[in-house]
Amino acid sequence: MLRKARSVFWLAMFPVILLLSGSLSPVWADEKADRRYQVNMEPGVTAVGADIFSLHMLIFWICVVIGIVVFGVMFYSIYAHRKSRGVTPATFHESTKVEIAWTVVPFLILLGMAVPATSTLIDVYDTEDAEIDILVTGYQWKWKYEYLQDNGENVSFFSNLKTSQEEIYNTDDKGQFYLLAVDEPLVIPVDTKVRFLVTAYDVIHSMWVPELAVKKDAIPGFINETWTRAEKTGIYRGQCAELCGKDHGFMPVVVNVVERDEYDAWLADKQAQAAEIAALxxxxxxxxxxxxxxxxxxxxxxxxxxxxxxxxxxxxxxxxxxxxxxxxxxxxxxxxxxxxxxxxxxxxxxxxxxxxxxxxxxxxxxxxxxxxxxxxxxxxxxxxxxxx
Amino acid sequence: MGDHHHGPAKGLSRWLFATNHKDIGTMYLWFSFAMFLVGGAFAMIIRAELFQPGMQLIRPEFFNQMTTMHGLIMVFGAIMPAFVGLANWMIPMMIGAPDMALPRMNNWSFWILPPAFLLLLATMFMEGGGPAFGWTFYAPLSTTYAPPSVTFFIFGVHILGLSSIMGSINIVATVMNLRAPGMTYMKMPLFVWTWFITAYLLIAVMPVLAGAVTMMLMDIHFGTSFFSAAGGGDPVLFQHVFWFFGHPEVYIIILPAFGVVSQIIPAFARKPLFGYDSMVYATASIAFLSFIVWAHHMYTVGMPIAGELFFMYATMLIAVPTGVKVFNWITTMWRGAMTFETPMLFCIGFVVLFTIGGFTGLMLSIAPSDFQYHDSYFVVAHFHYVMVAGAVFSMTAAVYYWLPKWCGKMYNETMGKTHFWISFIGFNVTFFPQHFVGLAGMPRRIPDYALQFADFNMMSSIGAFIYGASQLLFLYNVIATIVGGKPVSDEKVWEGAEGLEWTVPTPAPFHTFSTPPQVR
The missing domain is CATH 1.10.760.10 (Cytochrome c-like domain)
Incomplete structure (x- = not known):
């Protein structure tokens, strides 16, 4: 379904894209070429993300079908019922039966949508039984991640934008992950349910990583919960989604999903570093x-x-x-x-x-x-x- | 007509002391168009900065001021006053009334608008800059972390809320009291019906907006903590109060647009509106539902799941009455004898693009999917399909449709159609790609973006410049019509037009229906 949706969009936009890329192709070559014409949501690497994606496609296709029928009738009418073809206008102007029909039928379609939507929402909200708890705090304009440990020291660090001011102000070439790279990413293990406790220090921020199907507002003074369970290792990039002031566009969320043993080693290393700072x-x-x-x-x-x-x-x-x-x-x-x-x-x-x-x-x-x-x-x- | 009835006063006092609904309507329309150009200029700055990745023209803090002012000016300065202007001109003429019920208040509700917007625009020249927290001004970004100019912004919002409330009271009073004999409620033209309902929405929610900004004022200057957890308040409270105003607000914008389209499509299909009664009931249902769906703007704030489900179901329901309206418009066209003058083209554009905006609205109503759409460019695309292709297209259609009646001259049809096609193409080139970047993960309100979004953003910017330029053609066409258009003298300018406004001479004289007509 994904491939199909993409190709439909692609076909529709093809002439425009062709025109633009021919004459106005930007000088900066994007190495992430596969993403360049991304026109649809990603199912991502979580079960919830895949559910959300299929829900999204389901509603999309329902809308497409309704659109084809409705616009089809309209454009046929525009073609056939025009004065220049010498038609005489009809005079009918009401029908209770028809009105009831087009009230009831959409209602039933909506019922059909509500069922999968409800069950997916229940999954999204199920933050129980997480193995790892991470406190995520939004700051103007960076993120702080704190790994809450049952025993031993908590590990915490800030994650700042790595893209340089020179790249942003065009005096230097823009790197591959322009605006989506940080000095220190969030690290979580694969196939593990991780709960994020999300809050903010100053204004409201919002943590969004599309491929992990995570978006939750970070609200100063309150703690929100959300969770993910990544099924594939890799680096997943997102951004702050809630306007939070000047550098709202410059505080990415980067998550590095690694194997379990790699995560354990990383965590031990972070704990050692904390001890080292104490010595320093x-x-x-x-x-x-x-x-x-x-x-x-x-x-x-x-x-x-x-x-x-x-x-x-x-x-x-x-x-x-x-x-x-x-x-x-x-x-x-x-x-x-x-x-x-x-x-x-x-x-x-x-x-x-x-x-x-x-x-x-x-x-x-x-x-x-x-x-x-x-x-x-x-x-x-x-x-x-x-x-x- | 007694001797004491005469034409308009001379010079500036005609406008300054205006009590005539047509003069006040004219002022509203010109004011809103001026604001449309100002808000449009801000949009051009936004799209110019987003033409390429990297910061080229402006600084991020100024970018935020631009998005904020663009939204505020377009919603409160362009679209709302435009429809109030239209209501002023058309409602008395449609119901056979000599004027609005409260003409002096009418004058006041217009004349407090320009100072409010001057104040709002002046904030951009103050120390610390103008409002930079988005048109939704979420606390605490708009309170503790706001520039000092926020106080002037609050005062400006109070004034324009006052203006809206007075305008609405006037419309309610006019519709209830000044209908011509025989003009029962269920005979009123749909434009009057939609405005009647809209006026009630405004009276209900504008005080809520005033409450929200007053609470901000208290938090900023008087040490309260409505929106600060540190003092026992809650930033999310702001969002609930704001959207309790804000959701009905979007229907305040679109309902009069529905009214306009329901007048124009029958005229050019030469066939009565299909399902008049159901259109009225659908409008009322939408108005009712608009009060119980506000938190769908807040799916990600961490509401309990029961609340989330309630707002999701209620929001999905809005598709039903909205669908009824679209079906009725299309059935009105069905087996009519259509011609495609500029107003009709804009209405057909409206039906197609508004329906697309409705589809994306339905997608957004699905709470779990919204966790991916929320605050992305998908949302930006959605609301521009309903605000621009919805409200602005219908408003444009209305101007072309009634302009000959207003000034007694015909606009240039070729130029009108050109305006439509450039607008239609420009609009879609601008906003259709924004669905793509939004789904691919581009957040809204960012001054700079990752490289993967570069191509579609460039496309979007090019479309925006085309759409923006086409509005200058519109301005030219309107002025050229008023100054030197071909005179029309038929009372009924359009062959298929129905309604009392087409029974008065063309151009409409300064006073109409001094003696009420008899409606059968």
């Missing part, structure tokens, strides 16, 4: 280490609002800023706790670990010509947080 917190870093790490952190956490050269944008300028060049406590306060006056400046205290926080503060105080010459160490961050 006790270290003292050199200026060069802090600046290098700080640049990375800046690029993923600050750049979107404050600009590549600290020149500002949505956010205030950091180059020459009174905060970045003022007393360190003020700088700690705004970055760790966010701005009370301007909600767009988030509290990064919970988003960055103390090492990254120290690095980015050092970077901001010394880059872009700020040249304060002072370093911030993880222990300083720790002490500030403890002190408040």
């Amino acid at each position: 917190m006790e270290q003292t870093f050199t200026m060069d280490d802090l600046m290098a790490r700080g640049q990375d952190v800046y690029n993923r956490a600050c750049l979107a609002c404050h600009g590549a050269n600290g020149e500002g944008g949505v956010g205030k300028a950091i180059a020459g800023s009174a905060i970045a060049m003022g007393p360190i406590d003020g700088h700690f306060d705004i970055v760790i706790n966010g701005s009370r006056a301007n909600a767009a400046m988030q509290a990064f205290g919970g988003q960055l670990n103390d090492v990254d926080m120290a690095a980015v503060l050092t970077f901001q105080r010394n880059a872009f010509g700020n040249n304060m010459g002072e370093m911030v160490q993880p222990i300083d961050v720790y002490n500030y947080k403890q002190g408040q």
Whole structure:
């Protein structure tokens, strides 16, 4: 059915596509050529997704049939009952029987649609018996994934857009997964029921991965549930679906579905990394280490609002800023706790670990010509947080 | 006619102090067309930015302002006032009334509109920019995270809600009190019926919208927490209140369009409307159902399954009365003697494209499928099929149909037909591919998109420029008609036209039906 639907659409659009691709073919070659003329929903890699897809096709074909009948009658009438053919208009203008018929028949068709729709909806809502629980939190404009563990430390990390500003602003070639690549994807095991607990930190977001048949609004202050069970390994890409401000189009959801043992190894590795960060917190870093790490952190956490050269944008300028060049406590306060006056400046205290926080503060105080010459160490961050 | 009856006042005071339904109708129509061009210009900016992947012309924050203003201006500034203008012109002439029942309020309900929209447009020049949270302005993006200009936006919405409520009261009062002797309810033209029902919808839901924006105002300035969980409120409450207004709102837009099509198709089929009674009952059923389906805009917010099922079943039911209407229009054409002047072409375009929009609406009503469609371009395609090919096409048909009666001159038929074909093709090239990208996973309201969506978006943009340009042809045709069109003097401009408005002289004099006609 899928193939058929595609070819019908394709045939219908063929002349237009041909015309456009001949004369206006874009210069950027899309390596994902198979997706380029995708005209229909994907059944995806889950049982629910396949059910939704067949429901979608069922209603689609019912609509096509009704459309052919209705438009067929209309166009025949337009052809046959025109004044230029010398017809005399009829005068009939009502029939209760006919009206009842075309009230009852559509109603019965709708009943037929309601049955499979109801059973699929019940499946979509069945979040029971999941093996893995992941807390998904939408932030302006990134996702945080936290693996809730019954025993041992929770693993949590942020997932940021990897596409560079240069690609977005056309000074660099656009990569294959332009706007759909992240620095760190969500990782889940194949053939395992995974429950997502979805919420948001600031405004409403919506987690959408078409091939996993997952879409759920992330609402600040409330936790929604949804689930998936991927039957095939691979990387599945989606985007935030609810308008959430400036960079709504720039916060993809990327899910890497892997074999179970690979997942277990990955999780163990993440837990080890968490322990490593804990160890790093006790270290003292050199200026060069802090600046290098700080640049990375800046690029993923600050750049979107404050600009590549600290020149500002949505956010205030950091180059020459009174905060970045003022007393360190003020700088700690705004970055760790966010701005009370301007909600767009988030509290990064919970988003960055103390090492990254120290690095980015050092970077901001010394880059872009700020040249304060002072370093911030993880222990300083720790002490500030403890002190408040 | 006594001596104290005379023609319009001279100069600006004719318009500023207008109480004549025709003058006020004219002002509404021109105002809405101006807003249509402004909203259209915003759409052109959106499509220009989406012509290619990457950010070329504007910044994401400005893009969001454009989508927001495009929606607000088109819904509240273009479509609604256009139909109010049409109601002003036509309802008194269709029911044999000398004017609207409340002429001074009529003046007021028009004249508060331009300041409201000036205020709304002015927000774009304020610090922090204009509203950038979509025409649905979901909290907390529109409260805690909104630019300061949101307060002006709220005031603007209050004013235009006031205007709509006053306009609606006027229509209800006119229809109930000023019908000519013998014009019983079940003899009223369908355009009057659909507007009568629409007016009640407006009176019911505009205060709800006012409530929603007032709660926003309180949250922003007075420390309440209606929409903030941190203070015991709920962001989803906003969506329930908004869509309790918003769903009837879409029927407010489309019901008068149904009325227009029900007037025009019989005229050019030269055959009475089929199933008049069932058309009235279908309109009333749609109006009733519109109050109990609002949460189908919110299938993904995490409602309990019982709520989800209720809203799904109720929404599916709307297909029944809507289907009845389409079947009645087609049966009206059946065995008629049709000609295809511009108004008829736009009505046929309406029936075809609105029905396609209805089909996608039915698909969207299916809650589990909607989990994939929701907030994707599939939705954008759907509502443009019903809003543009529905409301705007029927409004265009109405202008071509009644323009000769209004100004006593005939428009250029060739130019009218050209306008139709360019619009029809441009519209479909714009919006049909949006079904594809939506199903393939492109979210709505994004300023930039993944490379796989590039071709269809380029196609969409080209279509949009064609459709946009065709509206300038429309403007030219209308002005050329008024200035130098071929005069018509027949009372009945169209051979098959029926109704009281075709019994008055052409062009319609300043005062009509000073003595009520007798309807048999």
